[in-house]
Amino acid sequence: MTAVRRAKEIEISWEMDRYNKHPQIVSRLKSLNHFCLQRADIDLTHRFSFATSTAYTDMDGTSVTISVGDTNALCVASHSLAFSSTTYRNRLSGDAVFAQGSLEAAELLTTSDIYSNFGEKRTMNFNTIITSDDPGTIRDVRQVLESTADVDAAHSGVLNTYRGKYRHVVLPLLASTATGARDATKRQWWFLAATGQGQDGWQAYYVVYEPMNLKPPYVDPSNDDTTLGTRMSYGIVALSGRGVIGSFPTS
Numbered sequence: 515m516t517a518v519r520r521a522k523e524i525e526i527s528w529e530m531d532r533y534n535k536h537p538q539i540v541s542r543l544k545s546l547n548h549f550c551l552q553r554a555d556i557d558l559t560h561r562f563s564f565a566t567s568t569a570y571t572d573m574d575g576t577s578v579t580i581s582v583g584d585t586n587a588l589c590v591a592s593h594s595l596a597f598s599s600t601t602y603r604n605r606l607s608g609d610a611v612f613a614q615g616s617l618e619a620a621e622l623l624t625t626s627d628i629y630s631n632f633g634e635k636r637t638m639n640f641n642t643i644i645t646s647d648d649p650g651t652i653r654d655v656r657q658v659l660e661s662t663a664d665v666d667a668a669h670s671g672v673l674n675t676y677r678g679k680y681r682h683v684v685l686p687l688l689a690s691t692a693t694g695a696r697d698a699t700k701r702q703w704w705f706l707a708a709t710g711q712g713q714d715g716w717q718a719y720y721v722v723y724e725p726m727n728l729k730p731p732y733v734d735p736s737n738d739d740t741t742l743g744t745r746m747s748y749g750i751v752a753l754s755g756r757g758v759i760g761s762f763p764t765s
Contacts, residue, residue: 554720556687591607604758647684
């Protein structure tokens with residue numbers, strides 16, 4: 515895990531304070547409350563946005579290494595194990611869009627491609643579907659998870675075995691570039707993950723080293739302008755691809 519430190523500063527001029535620009539001052543002050551947290555949000559989301567890569571260059575021009583323990587990208591067709599020649603895949607073959615059939619294909623990987631580092635078969639409770647905010651993909655997920663009957667059945671009254679089985683998490687920033695701009699080629703990407711289970715699920719960690727805080731204001735003695743800023747430090751790491759399965763359609 516590599517710690518990063520984020521900062522945001524605003525400047526309030528003597529003139530703004532003197533000549534009753536208080537609405538603008540309040541607006542600037544409020545912006546300080548969001549920047550660091552929003553930056554942490556996009557950094558976390560980009561672990562999925564760049565799940566097929568081992569590194570990317572962030573909006574500051576810094577190279578961020580995001581490979582997992584076997585030096586591969588988070589989601590690939592062949593992950594290696596530390597003490598076995600066995601390999602496993604956690605990237606869906608064909609990168610299909612979300613549907614009941616592709617969800618079943620991902621579930622098949624949860625039964626066939628979960629191993630310990632010694633090549634021993636393991637099980638995990640995959641409980642979360644992750645998508646972008648693409649309306650069509652969200653609709654497809656909700657149809658599969660919330661319909662009262664099998665969505666592919668030709669008649670009603672057929673039990674929908676997926677109803678209530680998974681939690682659906684929407685990441686509005688998933689379909690984005692490293693600078694946070696919209697990247698439509700990623701809008702249909704989706705993931706199946708075993709979350710919230712510690713070492714029994716997907717091992718990915720977010721650690722806050724310095725909670726967001728307001729630094730003491732500084733008054734420039736040369737012009738009486740006041741500078742205020744926030745600071746925050748955190749780290750993000752995914753130890754393994756085991757526990758998350760991704761599909762990356764680009765159509």
